Amino acid sequence: MPVDQIPIGTFSRITRLSQKALRLYDERGLLVPAARDICTGYRYYTFAQTERGIHIRHLLWLGFGLSEVDAILGARERGDSAMIREHFARRLAATEQEIGRLHAIAEALRTQDPLNGGFRMSITEPVIKDIPAMRALSRRERGVYQEAIPRLIGELCADIFPAEGRKPAAKVTGPIMFICHDEEYQETDAAIEVAIPITGSVNLDGTAVEVVTLPSGRFLSVLHTGPYPGVGKAYERLFAYMGEHGLAPAGPSRELYLNDPAEVLEDELLTEVQFPVEEIPPSP
CATH class of the missing domain: 1.10.1660.10 (Multidrug-efflux Transporter Regulator; Chain: A; Domain 2)
Structure with a gap:
């Protein structure tokens, strides 16, 4: 050799x-x-x-x-x-995101109640609402829920409320929301939309924001109080109610964020989950 x-x-x-x-x-x-x-x-x-x-x-x-x-x-x-x-910068960003996720997990393990699925939370009884169509400003992309939703919310708010005291781009009439367009959970390629209801004229030159009309409908709704990772329990309650009352999903779900995580404790976060529903026709 x-x-x-x-x-x-x-x-x-x-x-x-x-x-x-x-x-x-x-x-x-x-x-x-x-x-x-x-x-x-x-x-x-x-x-x-x-x-x-x-x-x-x-x-x-x-x-x-x-x-x-x-x-x-x-x-x-x-x-x-x-x-x-470029490769190193992408890897660094992914690593920092993972560090943030692990810090959140560590904090949850330190503070959350293990006998209640890990979350301190409450969910109201489901109610049915007739919600009218509304104009909204929207940003959409495909990506990872945990990363894309807070980033798109931040970008949308920055577009609507520009810095340096300039006039807001539109008059906001409701809370910001996440709209899920996927029929099943997507790990990396989710169809994500964040939107905020508006009225009146719009001035959004040079931004990626769209003006859309969110459709009206009959929505099943619950109010979740507690950390965002526990919102899955709200969906569990909604689907149980649908099964009990002969209802079926009829479109994309909405999560309305009713307060600011920068201003309240995690246990006090308010999220309204809305699901458009229709009655299941009786079997012949």
Whole structure:
């Protein structure tokens, strides 16, 4: 065996990458052995490849996926520092978001009641409301609920109430709301809309905000008091009521945020959940 050919076991110890991982990286073209025994298929590497192996291990430790690692190493070989910085910036943003989520979980574990599903909350009895059509300002995109909803709300409020004391873009007539256009929970590609009812003229030059008309309808409604992660219990109550009274969902649900999380405690957050409903026709 040539001096510069390193058996896969030794290469694994040097790079601290398992042999199973090295076989996978070979299949993916990410780290291909310099030589392979014709009879046994045994893999051999060179000392020059150890640097690439160590870079792969470090990037994986930072949380990058294999396709991202491949792209970063390719950019490094081309000297494309801008692409590398872009990948690192995205990874940093995702890491900071995850840190925020973990801090929220830690706080919940410290403070919430484990005998009540973890949340201190209350839910009113469902009521049916006839809600008229209303004009609203809206922003929509596809994304992750936990990230996109608060960001879009912030962007919409910034568009309506510009800084420097300028005149508001419209007269607001109701609370801001999240409208869910998906029929089932979407992990990463949810159809998300945030909207706020308005009246009168609108001045929104140069923004991504749309003027829409939210449809009228017969809505089943409950008021949830407590942290936002517990709002799922409100939906549970609504669907139980629908089943008990022969009703079915008839369109996108709405969550109306009735107070500001920056001004009240989590236990005092008020969320009205509205679901358009229709009667299930009797079986023939």
